[in-house]
Amino acid sequence: MENIFTGPTQLPTEGPARKNIEGNTPMEDVDILISNGRILTLDERDRIIQDGSVAIRDGKIVDLGEKETLQLRYHGQREIDAKGGIVMPGLINGHTHAAMTCFRGIADDMELLEWLNRYIFPAEAKNVNPELAYWGSLLACAEMIRSGTTTFCDMYIFEDETAQAAKEAGMRCLVGEVLFDFPSPNAKSPEEALAYTRRLIQKWAGDTLVRIAVEPHALYTCRESLLLDAKALSREYGVPLAIHLLESKGEIQILTEKGIKATQYLDRLGLLGPDFIAFHGVYLDEEDRAVFADRGCKVVHNPESNMKLASGIAPVTAMIRAGIPVGLGTDGCASNNNLDLFQEMDTAAKLGKFALLDPTAMSARTVLRMATCQGADVLGMGNHIGTLRAEMKADLIIIDTEKPHLTPLYHAYSHLVYAANGSDVDTVLIDGRIVMENRKLLTIDDGKVMTEVRRIAERIRGSLGMATS
Amino acid sequence: MENIFTGPTQLPTEGPARKNIEGNTPMEDVDILISNGRILTLDERDRIIQDGSVAIRDGKIVDLGEKETLQLRYHGQREIDAKGGIVMPGLINGHTHAAMTCFRGIADDMELLEWLNRYIFPAEAKNVNPELAYWGSLLACAEMIRSGTTTFCDMYIFEDETAQAAKEAGMRCLVGEVLFDFPSPNAKSPEEALAYTRRLIQKWAGDTLVRIAVEPHALYTCRESLLLDAKALSREYGVPLAIHLLESKGEIQILTEKGIKATQYLDRLGLLGPDFIAFHGVYLDEEDRAVFADRGCKVVHNPESNMKLASGIAPVTAMIRAGIPVGLGTDGCASNNNLDLFQEMDTAAKLGKFALLDPTAMSARTVLRMATCQGADVLGMGNHIGTLRAEMKADLIIIDTEKPHLTPLYHAYSHLVYAANGSDVDTVLIDGRIVMENRKLLTIDDGKVMTEVRRIAERIRGSLGMATS
Numbered sequence: 001m002e003n004i005f006t007g008p009t010q011l012p013t014e015g016p017a018r019k020n021i022e023g024n025t026p027m028e029d030v031d032i033l034i035s036n037g038r039i040l041t042l043d044e045r046d047r048i049i050q051d052g053s054v055a056i057r058d059g060k061i062v063d064l065g066e067k068e069t070l071q072l073r074y075h076g077q078r079e080i081d082a083k084g085g086i087v088m089p090g091l092i093n094g095h096t097h098a099a100m101t102c103f104r105g106i107a108d109d110m111e112l113l114e115w116l117n118r119y120i121f122p123a124e125a126k127n128v129n130p131e132l133a134y135w136g137s138l139l140a141c142a143e144m145i146r147s148g149t150t151t152f153c154d155m156y157i158f159e160d161e162t163a164q165a166a167k168e169a170g171m172r173c174l175v176g177e178v179l180f181d182f183p184s185p186n187a188k189s190p191e192e193a194l195a196y197t198r199r200l201i202q203k204w205a206g207d208t209l210v211r212i213a214v215e216p217h218a219l220y221t222c223r224e225s226l227l228l229d230a231k232a233l234s235r236e237y238g239v240p241l242a243i244h245l246l247e248s249k250g251e252i253q254i255l256t257e258k259g260i261k262a263t264q265y266l267d268r269l270g271l272l273g274p275d276f277i278a279f280h281g282v283y284l285d286e287e288d289r290a291v292f293a294d295r296g297c298k299v300v301h302n303p304e305s306n307m308k309l310a311s312g313i314a315p316v317t318a319m320i321r322a323g324i325p326v327g328l329g330t331d332g333c334a335s336n337n338n339l340d341l342f343q344e345m346d347t348a349a350k351l352g353k354f355a356l357l358d359p360t361a362m363s364a365r366t367v368l369r370m371a372t373c374q375g376a377d378v379l380g381m382g383n384h385i386g387t388l389r390a391e392m393k394a395d396l397i398i399i400d401t402e403k404p405h406l407t408p409l410y411h412a413y414s415h416l417v418y419a420a421n422g423s424d425v426d427t428v429l430i431d432g433r434i435v436m437e438n439r440k441l442l443t444i445d446d447g448k449v450m451t452e453v454r455r456i457a458e459r460i461r462g463s464l465g466m467a468t469s
Numbered sequence: 470m471e472n473i474f475t476g477p478t479q480l481p482t483e484g485p486a487r488k489n490i491e492g493n494t495p496m497e498d499v500d501i502l503i504s505n506g507r508i509l510t511l512d513e514r515d516r517i518i519q520d521g522s523v524a525i526r527d528g529k530i531v532d533l534g535e536k537e538t539l540q541l542r543y544h545g546q547r548e549i550d551a552k553g554g555i556v557m558p559g560l561i562n563g564h565t566h567a568a569m570t571c572f573r574g575i576a577d578d579m580e581l582l583e584w585l586n587r588y589i590f591p592a593e594a595k596n597v598n599p600e601l602a603y604w605g606s607l608l609a610c611a612e613m614i615r616s617g618t619t620t621f622c623d624m625y626i627f628e629d630e631t632a633q634a635a636k637e638a639g640m641r642c643l644v645g646e647v648l649f650d651f652p653s654p655n656a657k658s659p660e661e662a663l664a665y666t667r668r669l670i671q672k673w674a675g676d677t678l679v680r681i682a683v684e685p686h687a688l689y690t691c692r693e694s695l696l697l698d699a700k701a702l703s704r705e706y707g708v709p710l711a712i713h714l715l716e717s718k719g720e721i722q723i724l725t726e727k728g729i730k731a732t733q734y735l736d737r738l739g740l741l742g743p744d745f746i747a748f749h750g751v752y753l754d755e756e757d758r759a760v761f762a763d764r765g766c767k768v769v770h771n772p773e774s775n776m777k778l779a780s781g782i783a784p785v786t787a788m789i790r791a792g793i794p795v796g797l798g799t800d801g802c803a804s805n806n807n808l809d810l811f812q813e814m815d816t817a818a819k820l821g822k823f824a825l826l827d828p829t830a831m832s833a834r835t836v837l838r839m840a841t842c843q844g845a846d847v848l849g850m851g852n853h854i855g856t857l858r859a860e861m862k863a864d865l866i867i868i869d870t871e872k873p874h875l876t877p878l879y880h881a882y883s884h885l886v887y888a889a890n891g892s893d894v895d896t897v898l899i900d901g902r903i904v905m906e907n908r909k910l911l912t913i914d915d916g917k918v919m920t921e922v923r924r925i926a927e928r929i930r931g932s933l934g935m936a937t938s
Contacts, residue, residue: 101873101876102877104876104877104879104884104888105878105879105880105883105884105887105888106879106880108832108833108880108883108887109818109822109828109829109831109832109833110828110829111828111829112828115828139873139876142873143873143874146872146873146874147874249826304815304819306823307819307820307822307823308818308819308822308828308887309822309828310822310823310825310826310827310828310830312823312826313823333888336887337883337884337887337888338874338887338888339874340874340890343812343815343890346773346812347816347819349578349777350773350776350777350816351776353578353776353777353778353779354775354776354779354781354782356779357718357779357781358779359578359579359580359581359584359777359778359779360578360579360580361779362578363577363578364577364578402919403615404570404608404611404612404615404915404918404919405612405615405616405807405808405809405891407570407573407608407919407922407923408571408573408922408923408925408926409574409926410573410574410575410926410930410935411574411575411577414574414577414806415573415574415806418574418577418777418805418806418807419573419574419802419806419807421809421812421890421891421892422874422890423890423892423893424892446873449873450871450873450876453876453877454876454877456877457877457878457879461879466879
């Protein structure tokens with residue numbers, strides 16, 4: 001499963017160390033030097049450096065390798081001791097509705113339509129405003145950082161607030177305003193929502209952390225002209241186009257009644273291409289997968305949401321075999337109900353095995369790559385995040401393995417997928433900035449955020465006639 | 470959350486003083502008074518006390534109710550401030566192989582037979598001894614307490630060591646030496662293992678925390694005479710009889726080749742009764758369920774293990790509908806790979822919905838009861854644990870809800886099942902004794918335990934020809 005570099009004979013970098021001792025190589029200054037970690041690079045060869053260091057400067061990884069070598073080569077303005085823990089790429093949450101933290105657990109264990117029509121839609125219609133979007137998104141950022149996520153891909157209403165929250169939290173994101181045929185609290189018409197999306201694209205162009213996508217909600221909520229307008233906007237600015245696709249049997253039924261076979265329809269409209277991201281894809285059949293693979297489309301798998309809403313099991317092993325990049329997402333907090341990608345990895349692996357009644361399916365390695373390097377590819381960010389190597393952005397997390405439930409440690413990948421949870425993340429860096437250290441958030445006042453969201457939740461309770469807490 | 474040592478000077482004197490003067494009601498001394506918690510009783514009516522207190526004396530709950538009332542009635546030698554968190558019964562892990570923490574993640578993502586024959590069986594044959602059983606079990610206790618489990622039901626080898634570890638950790642347990650036709654590291658023959666079980670029963674008779682069960686491994690590993698001997702021993706001492714049953718298709722195939730229909734066979738041998746506990750029951754069909762319900766048999770559901778080993782989905786909703794008490798278990802750390810019952814509850818709920826493609830199936834309430842009051846019934850302990858009410862044992866846990874991923878809080882049951890994980894448990898009491906406080910274990914030196922298990926793991930690595938860490 002893993003390549004383990006153990007003995008001195010396998011050290012790739014003994015040479016420079018000797019040179020340095022001889023005095024030929026002056027030490028380089030870097031911003032941060034992380035040491036004493038088991039470095040999981042998640043590169044093509046799954047290289048693991050058992051006792052390694054990572055040197056970071058200007059938001060990027062400058063070098064990584066054996067600790068002994070790097071400590072001779074680099075002087076860190078700031079040194080971080082990983083204390084024997086795991087150092088790995090930050091996790092990438094491919095599908096969220098961040099602000100829906102405000103509706104976390106408001107209604108569970110219900111039929112989808114009852115859940116949507118009686119709780120979620122009324123709660124949203126009455127309560128979603130810029131304030132909710134901002135505080136809900138900031139709470140989501142707090143939760144995501146605390147569970148090792150460094151990048152997320154979001155769809156909701158008032159996404160400028162979400163982008164602003166992510167920026168303040170120091171999180172990387174790809175966000176898009178939801179587009180559908182009916183009005184939203186932020187847009188009286190699809191045209192307004194498209195115009196808002198255009199402004200988002202223009203406002204955040206060139207930002208280090210925030211990228212914008214064009215995000216039609218789903219085929220059953222967007223008429224053809226809206227899909228075409230969305231495509232045009234996406235092409236005009238060269239940004240991704242993301243959509244909920246083939247999530248449930250109910251959706252298939254609606255499309256069938258309209259005479260639409262989803263993938264063929266999208267292909268005919270010219271939407272499918274390398275910038276196309278489908279959330280869910282539970283009912284992506286063999287023919288769909290062939291088209292997806294051929295056009296370079298991406299999928300985000302959301303196993304916990306798919307189970308909780310009883311949507312079904314996405315054929316992830318078949319997608320991967322067909323060559324489709326597949327990322328991992330939690331979906332929103334009303335259908336999961338947390339944003340912990342560690343638990344999502346665990347579920348993805350186990351559900352994938354169950355789906356085929358094959359314990360070798362969806363290995364820890366496969367799932368860990370979905371949440372890191374593959375997930376980065378899905379969001380079009382594979383060239384700068386998702387893998388630890390020189391020149392990549394310094395988005396990385398340190399896992400504290402000095403815990404009973406992570407002892408002993410035979411295989412790091414196994415622990416991360418099957419034994420760890422988000423609370424085991426100790427320190428998080430995004431774009432070279434330390435956003436959490438020893439489990440303390442440095443960019444977010446989480447006490448204040450929780451207070452604000454509780455206040456909003458009281459308003460939501462009132463709006464639905466629920467008893468106050 | 471902090472325990473506040475309230476000396477007499479810190480007593481909330483005004484209220485009680487007035488009450489005492491007006492009503493002439495002297496305050497009762499109790500050992501511990503827990504206050505400022507949302508008390509989930511898990512009683513028949515799911516009573517929740519929003520701002521409640523629990524009074525504890527001599528290991529038992531004396532009273533519980535509104536904080537204002539109890540603070541007038543009781544003086545705690547020790548006061549615990551739950552700080553607005555959730556106070557609930559400790560979780561009950563119905564199926565573990567505690568000492569297998571030593572093999573946590575040693576091999577994953579493999580076919581069952583390869584996994585067993587190439588890794589687990591050789592690793593066990595070469596390494597399991599009283600030392601491994603003791604330290605592995607103590608590590609399991611540390612992990613279980615840290616994730617809110619207060620009682621576990623165990624099957625393994627050298628169970629006296631497991632009982633000893635649990636006793637030292639202050640955990641409640643039902644444990645039994647595994648019985649099968651072949652030798653184990655602890656017994657040259659089934660007769661020796663039976664004799665060892667008898668000694669266990671005699672040694673631990675009357676212990677407050679430790680109870681013993683008779684535990685034949687499975688129908689495909691125990692010949693008829695061993696099953697009958699196990700039954701006789703179980704009846705002689707009136708202790709439960711527990712067995713792996715109908716876990717996998719492979720098992721069904723072996724039994725079918727022998728001409729055995731499991732439930733009918735067990736019934737004919739006279740094993741089925743209220744003391745009979747079946748682990749797994751994945752392939753318990755309608756006829757089996759009718760027999761189980763009629764005889765009063767119990768089942769422990771292990772969804773994560775069943776998914777990871779691709780065994781299948783147990784028909785839990787149908788079992789419950791048939792009237793069978795069903796508990797929840799994690800199984801051992803080689804097939805899960807942790808002992809976190811919060812994650813297990815989440816998976817149980819989601820898998821149960823998926824199984825029937827019905828989001829209303831396996832509600833948070835159902836699952837939470839499986840892990841508490843129902844789980845207690847399964848182990849024959851329903852009259853003293855699993856519910857918070859007067860006269861029950863003081864086995865309870867406090868959840869810290871002041872966290873982003875548990876904010877806001879609309880429904881406590883929902884959070885516990887769908888959003889929380891074991892790391893959210895702050896304080897744990899078992900039999901009225903505080904065994905963890907502010908996440909610090911008080912009965913176990915977890916640093917030492919981890920060191921010992923790492924040492925054992927090095928030996929295991931060596932025995933299997935794995936590279937050392």
